[in-house]
Amino acid sequence: MSKIYKYPCGCSFQVETLDDITSINFDPTIEHMRLDCHRTWDLISEGNTKGCFQLESRLGRSMAKKLKPSSIEQLSALIAILRPGCLEAMRDGKSVSNHYIDRKNGEESVDYFHPALEPILRSTYGEMIYQEQAMEIAKVIAGFNLQEADLLRKAIGKKKPEEMAKVKEKFLSGAKKINTVTSDEAEQIFGWIEKSQRYSFNKSHSISYAVNAYLSAYTKAHFPKIFFASYLRFAKDKIDPQAEIKELTQNAIEMNIDVSIPDLRNLNQYFILKDNKIYFGLTDIKGVGDSVFNKILLLKDSVDFNNTNWLYILCNILLKINSTAAKALIQSGALAYTKKTRNSMLFEYDIISELTKKELEHIQTNMSSYSCVEQALNGVLATGKVNKNRKNIISTLLATAAYPPRSLEDSAEWLSDAEYASLGCSITCSKVDMYDISMTNATCKDFKNGIIKDNIIIAGELDYINITKTKSGKNKGAEMAFATLMDNTGSLDSVVFFPEKYREFRNILFQGNVLIVKGARSRSGDAFVVEKCYIPKT
Structure with a gap:
């Protein structure tokens, strides 16, 4: 029996259960919307x-x-x-x-x-x-x-x-x-x-556009999780899909919606809403197209996708698809449930990829005996069925696996870059996480929510900058900049560098740089006016 879920704004809808408004009964037409909903107008x-x-x-x-x-x-x-x-x-x-x-x-x-x-x-x-x-x-x-x-x-x-x-x-x-x-x-x-x-x-055009604008805003205001999951799914039809996905995920995070990296176990092709989280789809990963997804889907009857053994996933799934797609899956975090660092997965993928078909078949046949790549390589050597040349190659691979030439830990910067490369945005962490930002007193979200302080200090990655010229005043014609900063809480797209400050800090205002900005609210209260800017220490 359906129940009524009522919002503070007065709008009410039929739902199957009160704790799950994703089962909402909503007809998105002007006849079924209140046009005076303050939640929407706000x-x-x-x-x-x-x-x-x-x-x-x-x-x-x-x-x-x-x-x-x-x-x-x-x-x-x-x-x-x-x-x-x-x-x-x-x-x-x-x-x-x-x-x-x-x-x-x-x-x-x-x-x-x-x-x-x-x-x-x-x-x-x-x-x-x-x-x-x-x-x-x-x-x-x-x-x-x-x-x-x-x-x-x-x-x-x-x-x-x-x-x-x-x-x-x-x-x-x-x-x-x-x-x-x-x-x-x-x-x-x-x-x-x-x-x-x-x-x-x-x-007449403008009014009809306004009705559609209100409808989309109404849906976003009342059913944000459904709104974002749906919009993200069709972002790939936009001119710049990755930029669209990045902006939407940032906006969702600002609205306290949990956006998660893809999870191979879900086997979802596109963005989905599951357990109150929005998950990236596998084909939303750069390098994983429909053909690769279909190939992975064909494996579901013979492969246990819930197996958390990294070696099992490596041999039974990743080596069955092309290397570009396999590495993209790793970088995106789709295999994070194996509890291995993504760097170590990429490293071991390259090692196991050097094995012959017969050597891989041996590992797959004896999978229950091996819990890691080193054990598997030792197992191949122990068969006594490898010639001298292959024995030397496998011994070298084993030594490399035992003593990696580089750190296999995932730094915040590396994870941010890896997710940006594979998903178009950073979800797990941001570049800001690797810097000392102890001197800050606000986040991007704090500023947007209206905190008022004499000296506001925010840390963020410079995501966008638009250099323009002043149109009036004593500095008419001088260059100034409008920028967007981004941190784990969302983005702030109203950061202003007036001519004097732009001249002073222009040498560090490059997309991707992590900055500490100190300043105050504009008179209107909407913009962050920069007084000081510098790159923090790691």
Whole structure:
């Protein structure tokens, strides 16, 4: 018998058991969603919109955080002002997008130019961001009928100056007849409409996009584990799958979702949600394609995948697939359940790979007698069935196994690099773990959660840097940087190096470097403004 699971926001759903909301009964349509769910609007307003339709880019997340929409109408406007034209259309040294945000947040006065325009532009704070607004203005000011207004919309949409010129003549003559505005005002209004053709968006499209954006945000807010497991599964269809997976896993970790390295025992091809953890699929490992997965799957009837004996897994599974895939499985951590270090597994894989087919068959036949590679090699030598040349080779392999030429421990840096190479991101640990970060007083997640301190000190790996130039002020034209730092708790994508600090620290601002940054919150509270930066000691 199904039960009702109710969230603090008031949304409720049927579930099979109250302790398992993965068995949720949810119909993801607008008819079955509350459009006033504060849990959803809070998620959007926090900029936590990775994976949400139309809002998942860095810009989309940043603008959502600035605008803080609380209705479909405002979300529609956000999607409209995210279009390139709106971002590039400048007025008084500021883009139309920023004018809208500042007006909505009460940081700029709202001006409608003429009282007749207020009913049309009130919902967008005096900014003309929709093509439909231009149509409505033409009807009110110039007496256009629906067909004529639609011709204006098409002229705007096609962005053809010659068509706009024809419509302008009709607009001005119509405005003269209606006489709501003066001739000069009509000229100015049409000039505004002309400029809007570079950036205005179709509202019907924008509203439908907003509904889909809300739906994806609603799902993320209420069922985050299911949301991430599903989205990660289809990340491989993105332009840059590894970058997508990296961002999604970081975001999931920030939301306290356990994302785990792949586990060969699961035999899952793609990302799955199991035991409240999201596991990488085997084909999500670089170097392990569908053909290799299918080959592994064929072994399940004859091989015990739950056997924790490393030698058993090595001989019965890894040596049955190509070396690239085998090493990728090891590097990714898919065999971590054998309790051997990944370095030692790679090392011993190379040793056993030197054996002939007959020598391997002997080991497989006598597997119960051997618990490690050295025992297996001694066993091959003890058969007395190897010629002198092979005996010398195996003796050399045995000596190498007994006295490795390098450390076979897994350092934090090595694990981070190995997982990055095989999975596209680091899950088990991060590069930060190998450094002395005892002087820090916050993590990336702490900062995003709103801790307030005079001197905030964070350690993180530099994951992204965008070098740009200031557009105003005494340092106009000077280089500055926006960066993203990453640690075990998530990522912080609002780290700012103003010109003076960028010049001072630019020599260490390279992707992959682990940095200690000291600074403070920006006035808006969203960004981390760097005052000091250095590479910590190991």
